[in-house]
Amino acid sequence: MFTGMNLIEFTKQFQSNTDCVSYLIDIKWKDGVKCKKCGSAEFWKGKCSNNVRCKQCGYEESPTAGTLFHKIKFPLLKAFHICYRVSVSKKGMSSWQLSRELDLRQMTCWAFKRKIQAAMSSSGLKPLEERVDVDEMAIGGHDEGGQGRNKADKKLVSLAVEIREDGRMGRAYARVINNYSSQELEKIFDKHISKENAKVRTDQWSGYSPLQSKWNIDMIKSEKGKKFPELHTLIMNLKSWLRGIHHKCSEKHMQAYLDEFFYRFNRRGFDKTIFHNLVVRMVNNAPLYHKAFTT
Numbered sequence: 001m002f003t004g005m006n007l008i009e010f011t012k013q014f015q016s017n018t019d020c021v022s023y024l025i026d027i028k029w030k031d032g033v034k035c036k037k038c039g040s041a042e043f044w045k046g047k048c049s050n051n052v053r054c055k056q057c058g059y060e061e062s063p064t065a066g067t068l069f070h071k072i073k074f075p076l077l078k079a080f081h082i083c084y085r086v087s088v089s090k091k092g093m094s095s096w097q098l099s100r101e102l103d104l105r106q107m108t109c110w111a112f113k114r115k116i117q118a119a120m121s122s123s124g125l126k127p128l129e130e131r132v133d134v135d136e137m138a139i140g141g142h143d144e145g146g147q148g149r150n151k152a153d154k155k156l157v158s159l160a161v162e163i164r165e166d167g168r169m170g171r172a173y174a175r176v177i178n179n180y181s182s183q184e185l186e187k188i189f190d191k192h193i194s195k196e197n198a199k200v201r202t203d204q205w206s207g208y209s210p211l212q213s214k215w216n217i218d219m220i221k222s223e224k225g226k227k228f229p230e231l232h233t234l235i236m237n238l239k240s241w242l243r244g245i246h247h248k249c250s251e252k253h254m255q256a257y258l259d260e261f262f263y264r265f266n267r268r269g270f271d272k273t274i275f276h277n278l279v280v281r282m283v284n285n286a287p288l289y290h291k292a293f294t295t
Helices: 007-013 017-028 076-088 095-102 106-120 182-192 206-213 229-245 251-265 274-284
Strands: 043-045 052-054 128-139 155-163 169-177 193-202 216-219
Touching: 007 076, 017 076, 017 274, 076 095, 076 106, 076 251, 076 274, 095 106, 106 251, 106 274, 128 169, 128 182, 128 229, 155 182, 155 229, 155 251, 169 182, 169 229, 169 251, 182 193, 182 206, 206 216, 229 251
Parallel strands: 128 193, 193 216
Antiparallel strands: 043 052, 128 155, 155 169
């Protein structure tokens, strides 16, 4: 498992496509090889290098088959470099930066980064607990930063963050919403907030009232954000990141960028393993193709 902290250590371990393939094999087949077609655990060497071929049915599989690395059109070593840079950099990297540094087409970097963002998406299996602050924000639009909940042409997002006993932020998540109705606000509650163990704080927006029957919610006066300082600091950091790295982010892809931001945010204390964790997710997620991002 790679646990390096800088690019020098990364380039020492991953010097060729072969090094990357070996790393994928160790992850994908760590518990042994099992045929996806018939379930057999008996294999020959495949026709192609590093492939395995089932002795029972003849099905042949490569180390990248069934993963988000499947059928990429550029060297696997460069794919690993993109994974490393996107996961380790505190601010991430835009597809234009990756294109310049790795000598790849910008659109190629953008499409592969979308696969990375898909792997970064939270499963929702570990909901937020104890004190959880929830609020919404608007990104873009002619009156960004203005008061009230006038949508205009903004992208709307709801956020939830754990607040620890010492006042520091724990984990956090965000979801794109279509409006400020209780049905839309409930999306982040359903996926990311524990009904049994969370004590939620929101402002006094009426959309939260219907949710009080399912979650323990205390609706308090926001006082222009003064009652939610940690959450509003997080909102400012998120907006700053989106403006600085991704100058134009369409509503269609906004959730993917939120997933990227909060993947890194929630692993800010695990710098040594964040790259390995991402590659494991890339291996365990089914392939995605360019059409999935453009249609």
